Amino acid sequence: VTLLTDYGPASEHVGALHALIARRCPEAVRVDLAHDIPPGDVRRGAAVLARVAPLAGPAIHLAVVDPGVGTDRRGVAVGCHDGSVVVGPDNGLLAPLCARLGAERAVEIASAAHRRDPVAPTFHGRDVFAPAVAHLAAGGALDDLGPGVDPAGLVVLSLPPPAWDGALLTATVLGADRFGNVQLGAGAAEWNRLASALRVRGPRGRGVPARRGTVFADVAPGDLVVHVDADGHLAVAARDGSAVGLLGVAPGDRVEIAPG
Amino acid sequence: VTLLTDYGPASEHVGALHALIARRCPEAVRVDLAHDIPPGDVRRGAAVLARVAPLAGPAIHLAVVDPGVGTDRRGVAVGCHDGSVVVGPDNGLLAPLCARLGAERAVEIASAAHRRDPVAPTFHGRDVFAPAVAHLAAGGALDDLGPGVDPAGLVVLSLPPPAWDGALLTATVLGADRFGNVQLGAGAAEWNRLASALRVRGPRGRGVPARRGTVFADVAPGDLVVHVDADGHLAVAARDGSAVGLLGVAPGDRVEIAPG
Amino acid sequence: VTLLTDYGPASEHVGALHALIARRCPEAVRVDLAHDIPPGDVRRGAAVLARVAPLAGPAIHLAVVDPGVGTDRRGVAVGCHDGSVVVGPDNGLLAPLCARLGAERAVEIASAAHRRDPVAPTFHGRDVFAPAVAHLAAGGALDDLGPGVDPAGLVVLSLPPPAWDGALLTATVLGADRFGNVQLGAGAAEWNRLASALRVRGPRGRGVPARRGTVFADVAPGDLVVHVDADGHLAVAARDGSAVGLLGVAPGDRVEIAPG
Numbered sequence: 095v096t097l098l099t100d101y102g103p104a105s106e107h108v109g110a111l112h113a114l115i116a117r118r119c120p121e122a123v124r125v126d127l128a129h130d131i132p133p134g135d136v137r138r139g140a141a142v143l144a145r146v147a148p149l150a151g152p153a154i155h156l157a158v159v160d161p162g163v164g165t166d167r168r169g170v171a172v173g174c175h176d177g178s179v180v181v182g183p184d185n186g187l188l189a190p191l192c193a194r195l196g197a198e199r200a201v202e203i204a205s206a207a208h209r210r211d212p213v214a215p216t217f218h219g220r221d222v223f224a225p226a227v228a229h230l231a232a233g234g235a236l237d238d239l240g241p242g243v244d245p246a247g248l249v250v251l252s253l254p255p256p257a258w259d260g261a262l263l264t265a266t267v268l269g270a271d272r273f274g275n276v277q278l279g280a281g282a283a284e285w286n287r288l289a290s291a292l293r294v295r296g297p298r299g300r301g302v303p304a305r306r307g308t309v310f311a312d313v314a315p316g317d318l319v320v321h322v323d324a325d326g327h328l329a330v331a332a333r334d335g336s337a338v339g340l341l342g343v344a345p346g347d348r349v350e351i352a353p354g
Numbered sequence: 355v356t357l358l359t360d361y362g363p364a365s366e367h368v369g370a371l372h373a374l375i376a377r378r379c380p381e382a383v384r385v386d387l388a389h390d391i392p393p394g395d396v397r398r399g400a401a402v403l404a405r406v407a408p409l410a411g412p413a414i415h416l417a418v419v420d421p422g423v424g425t426d427r428r429g430v431a432v433g434c435h436d437g438s439v440v441v442g443p444d445n446g447l448l449a450p451l452c453a454r455l456g457a458e459r460a461v462e463i464a465s466a467a468h469r470r471d472p473v474a475p476t477f478h479g480r481d482v483f484a485p486a487v488a489h490l491a492a493g494g495a496l497d498d499l500g501p502g503v504d505p506a507g508l509v510v511l512s513l514p515p516p517a518w519d520g521a522l523l524t525a526t527v528l529g530a531d532r533f534g535n536v537q538l539g540a541g542a543a544e545w546n547r548l549a550s551a552l553r554v555r556g557p558r559g560r561g562v563p564a565r566r567g568t569v570f571a572d573v574a575p576g577d578l579v580v581h582v583d584a585d586g587h588l589a590v591a592a593r594d595g596s597a598v599g600l601l602g603v604a605p606g607d608r609v610e611i612a613p614g
Numbered sequence: 615v616t617l618l619t620d621y622g623p624a625s626e627h628v629g630a631l632h633a634l635i636a637r638r639c640p641e642a643v644r645v646d647l648a649h650d651i652p653p654g655d656v657r658r659g660a661a662v663l664a665r666v667a668p669l670a671g672p673a674i675h676l677a678v679v680d681p682g683v684g685t686d687r688r689g690v691a692v693g694c695h696d697g698s699v700v701v702g703p704d705n706g707l708l709a710p711l712c713a714r715l716g717a718e719r720a721v722e723i724a725s726a727a728h729r730r731d732p733v734a735p736t737f738h739g740r741d742v743f744a745p746a747v748a749h750l751a752a753g754g755a756l757d758d759l760g761p762g763v764d765p766a767g768l769v770v771l772s773l774p775p776p777a778w779d780g781a782l783l784t785a786t787v788l789g790a791d792r793f794g795n796v797q798l799g800a801g802a803a804e805w806n807r808l809a810s811a812l813r814v815r816g817p818r819g820r821g822v823p824a825r826r827g828t829v830f831a832d833v834a835p836g837d838l839v840v841h842v843d844a845d846g847h848l849a850v851a852a853r854d855g856s857a858v859g860l861l862g863v864a865p866g867d868r869v870e871i872a873p874g
Contacts, residue, residue, distance in 0.1 A: 096633065101530035102390065103624035104363035106402045109387035113356065113410035120383045123640045127629035130622065133533050134594065142626045149740075150633035161594065164569030215569045216591075217584030221407075272622035273653050309684030309735045324737030331736075334654060334681060362650065362792035364623035366662045369647035373616065373670035380643045381675030393793050394854065424829030440839065475829045477853075480669075 095122045095231055096150050098143050098157045110220045111156065112253040113135065118228035125150055134161035136186050137251050138269045138345060144190035145325050152177040154228045157186050164215040169203040169222055172245055173236050181202055181227050186251035188194025197245035204240035219276070254348070256280035256328075261289065263351040265328060267296075267343050276343060280328035285320070292320055293354030294330055296343035304330065320351060355382045358403050359479065360391040360419045365371055365590045371416065372588050378488035385410055394421035396446050397511050398529045398605060404450035405585050407438075408485055408514030414485045415451065417442040424475040429463040431480055432505055433496050441487050443478070446511035457505035464500030514608070516540035516588075521549065523611040525588060527556075527603050536603060540588035545580070547572025552580055554590055556603035564590065580611060615751055617668050618653035618663050618677045619739065630740045638748035645670055649789035654681035656706050658789045658865060659773050664710035665845050667698075674730065675704040675711065676747045684735035689723040689742055690768070691750070691759050699756060701747050703738070717765035724760030774868070776800035776848075781809065785848060787816075787867045794856025795820050796863060800848035805840070812840055813851055813874025816863035823874055824850065840871060 097117055108129050115122055127146045131139040139159035144151035147155045160167075160183045168184040175196030181187050181203070203209075203222060208229045210221040226239050256265040256279060265280040285306070293301040304318035310333045313319045318337060323329035330337045330349070343349060357373055361367035368389050375382055387406045391399040399419035407415045420427075420443040428444040435456030440448050441463070463469075463482060468489045470481040486499050516525040516539060525538040545566070553561040564578035570593040572581045578597060583589035590597045592607070603609060615635055621627035628649050635642055647666045651659040659679035667675045680687075680703040688704040695716030700708050701723070723729075723742055728749045730741040746759050776785040776799060786799040805826070813821040824838035830853045833839045838857060843849035850857045850869070863869060 096629075098629070100532075102363075103622075104368075104386055104389035105532060106388040106390075106406050107531070108624075109356075109358070109385065109406050110409055111387045113387065113406060116383050116385050117409065117411040123636050125629065125632045125636045127626055127633065128626040129624035130626075146626050146629050146633060149630055149637065151637040162571065165571045214584035216581070220584065271627070272620075272625060311682065311685045321736070324734035324740065360792075362623075364628075364646055364649035365792060366648040366650075366666050367791070369645065369666050370669055371617070371618075372645045373647065373666060376643050376645050377671040378670065422831065425831045474844035476841070480844065 095154045095156060095227060096125045096127050096134055096147055097129070098127040098131070098139065098147070099129050100133050100135065100139060100159045101219070103129050105129070107217070107219065111224045114224040115228050115231060119231040122231045130215060132269070132345065134270070135159065135345060136161070137253065140187050140190045141268060143187065143318050144194050147191050148194060154178070154227055154230050155180045155191065156223055157182040157187055158219040158223055160185065160218065163218050169218060170200050170243065170248070171203055171226060171230070171236055171239050172197050172200040172248070174198060179230055179236060181223055181230070184249050186249045189248040189250045192245070192248060199236070199246070200243050200245040200354065201236055202240045202243050205238060208239055236252050253279050256284050260319050261353050263288065263296065265351070267347045267349055268327065269345045270338045273330055273331070274338040275323065275331040276337045276341060276349070277323060277325070278328045278330070278349060281326050282322045284328050285322050288351065289353040291354055293352050294318060294320065294341060295350045295352070296341040297347050298343040300329070301352070301354065302340050355416060355487060356385045356387045356407055358387040358391070358399065358407070358417045360393050360395065360399060361389050361479070365389070366480065367477070371484045371598065374480065374484040375488050375491060379491040382491045391419050392529070392605065395605060396421070397505055397513065400447050400450045400511065400577040401512065401528060403447065404454050407451050408454060412437040414438070414487050414490050415440045417447055418479040418483055419447050420445065420478065421534050422533070423478050429478060430460050430503065430508070431463055431486060431499050432457050432460040432498055432508070434458060439490055439496060441483055441490070444509050449508040449510045452505070452508060457508070459496070460503050460505040460508070461496055462500045462503050465498060467518050468499055479592070513539050516544050523548065523614050524608055527605050527607045527609055528587065529605045530598045533591070534598040535583065535589055535591040536597045536601060536609070537583060537585070538588045538590070538609060539609045541586055542582045544588050545582050548580060548611065549613040551614050553612050554578060554601060555610045557607050559602040560614065561612070562600050571603045615674045615676060615747060616645045616647045616667055618647040618651070618659065618667070619649050620653050620655065620659060620679045621739070623649050624650070625738065627737070631744045632745040633675045634740065635748050635751060638836050639751040642716060642751045651679050652865065655679065655789070655865060656681070657773065660707045660771065661788060663707065664714050667711050668714060672697040674698070674747055674750050675700045676743055677707050678735055678739040678743055679707050680705065681787050682736065683738050689738060690720050690724055690763065691746060691756055692717050692720040692768070693756050694718060695809050699750055701743055701750070704769050706769045709768040709770045712765070712768060717768070719756070720763050720765040720768070721756055722760045722763050726757055732767070776804050781873050783808065783871045784868050785871070787863050787865050787869055788847065789865045790858045793851070794858040795843065795849055795851040796857045796861060796869070797843060797845070798848045798850070798869060802842045802846050805842050808840060808871065809873040811874055813872050814838060814840065814861060815870045817860040817867050819862040821872070821874065822860050
C-alpha cells in the first residue's frame, strides 16, 4: 500500500490513514510516497503520484489531494494492468498514474458497508478512502466497493504546453522541491534546443543569467543551471542556493528562457 | 506500536524512537500518529492522541510531548480496557486517551532494568519511554516497569468551556491544521444554535464575515465557513484559503462568533 | 534498513527510496532516521547518522546528503564489524558512523547491474544507492556492487575544536533542533570548566546571560541554560523558547561563552 496526500508531513491526518490500514491489515507493507504536496495542488499531486508510485511495483495506491471534498466529485478505485489499484478522488489526481499503469476497470466508491459511519464531510481520506484501501489490502474485491464506471472517463487536468517564439522558450512552473529547484512543464526536447548561455525570467522578477548544463557543478556556487531533472523535466537549479528565491516564481507561473 | 511526539516530522529524535523499537522488536507494526504537534503543546498533543490513537485498535501507544522533562513529573504506562497500553509523561498528555480507552491499571516507569544507561535528562523519549515500549512490544509485562500507581490519578488539563452571551458564542482555539482551519473548543451543540450569517473575531483582529455550513464548498473561494469538523469540533475554515491568516489567531486565543 | 537524507520530511524523494526498497524486498524493516537534515549540510548529516544509526543495531544504513551528486565523488558501500553495511556518497557523510561501527571492507558502487538505467545525474539516491541497498537487503553480496577500495580511505570532514582563552570558551555551532536548542562542537569536559553564571554571544549578536545547568527547568522561562545535551554535546537552550532566535546563530558560527 502506498500513500500520497497533501496532509503535511507527520500530521495527524496521515497518522489516521496509517492507523486504519494497519488495524485492518497489520501485515500490509505501507510506503509513504509524499505528504508534502502543496495544500490543494491537485496538478502537482498528480504529477508526483504518476512518477513515484510505479517505483513501488504492483500495489494499492491511496492518493488524496481533495480540495473539493464534500461536493459531488466522485471517489473511485481503478484496477490497472499490472494488478495495481488506484484509490482516491476523481478530480484529476489519479488519471496520469492510471494512464501510465493502464486502467482496466473502475468502480465508484459508494458502498456503505466499506466506509466509516458517519462520514465526515471534510475527511473522506479517513472515512471513505482508507477503509476502501483496507478492504482491498485484506483481500476484498474491487466490485464490493460500488458500481462499475468507465475507466476511460476519469477527470484529466491539462497544462499549457511549452511554447517557442524564435529562440525564446516559455514554460509553466510545475513546482519546486526543498532545494529550491524549479521544475517546468517541458523536457529534454526543449533542453536540446537551448543555447549554452541563457537568461531566465519569471513573471515578477528580472532576468537572471543561467547556463545550460547537466549537473549542479556545471556552474559556480550561487549561479543558475538549466538542466533535465531526474524526472525528465526541464528544471532550473541554483548551485548551493535556491532557484525559487532567485526567480521569485510559484507553481502555475510562466517562465521565459532566452539566450543571454 | 503507535508514536506521537512534538519532535518534528522526520527528525532524528523520531528516528531514535523507531530505531530502538525496531531493534528490540523488528516484527512490531509501527504507526506514526503525528510528530508535528507544536513544540511543548501538551494540550494539543493530548487532543490529537485521544482522537487518532483509537483508530489503530488495541496497541502500545507511545506519546511524548514533554516540556517538563527532567523535572519530577512522572513517567507512566497505563493498561486499558481494550488491551492497549499508553506510555509517556504524566503531564496531561495521556489522560484523555486513557479515559476514552478505559484505564484499568498503571505503573510508574522506574525500573533501571528497562531504560538506557545513563538517562539523558532531556531525552526521556529515547532513554526511558522507547525502551519501555520495546519491552512491552517484545511481550514483557507491564509490572516489570515499576510500581503500581492509581490509574485515576493521572494529571488532567482543563480547558475553558464555550460560553454564550445571548447569541454571541465565545470559544477557545485548540489549534490549526496545515490548511489553516481553526479548531475550537466547542461542538455540534454550539453549531446548532448559530445563525446562518455570522461574524468571527479573534482577540487581535477585526470581525470577518462567515457563514454557518457543512462543507468548504458552502461558501465562495476565500470566504469563511463555520462548520463541525471531522473530529466533531466547531471549526472555522476559509475555502481555498487560511482561516488562521484571516483571523490572526493562535492556540489558546478566545474567538467570538456573533450573528452578522 | 535505515534511511537518512536531506530530502525533506515526507518528500517524494524519500518516497522513491522507500518504494524501490519495498518493491525489491517487501519484508525489509525500514526505519527513517532523519530526513530534515539542512539541505547539503554534510557535516550535520554525518553527526546525526553517527549517533542515531547505532541505535538500530546491525542494519543496512542508507545515507544521502550529496551536494556533489554528478561530480566524481565516489559512491561506496562499507561493511562494518557489527555486520552493518553503510551505503552513500563518500563525501564525509559516512566516515564518522563507519569509524564508530568499525569499517572492515568497502567497495565503490560501480556495477551497472545494480543500478537503474539510465542514472539521472542529480538523483543517485534513487538510481544508484537505493538499488544497491535493495540488492543487499535481498541477500546480495557486497562484492557484487563494485571493486574493493580501502576502508581507511573514506573522506573525513574536520571541525574546529573548542578553544579556551582563560575562562572564555569558543566553540562551533553544529546545528539546532526544532526547539531552537543550539548544539556546539564541545562536550562534558568543557561544561565542567564553565562558571555557573555565563554570557553567550554569537558572531552577529550581543551577549545573552545564561546559566550552567542540567535541565531546562534550571532556569526561568525564556532564559538560557548551557548544558550537556542528550548526545553528549555542549548545548545552549532557552526554557520554553528558542536559543537560536535569542543568539541569532547558524551552523558553522563560532560562539563565545564567557563568565557573566
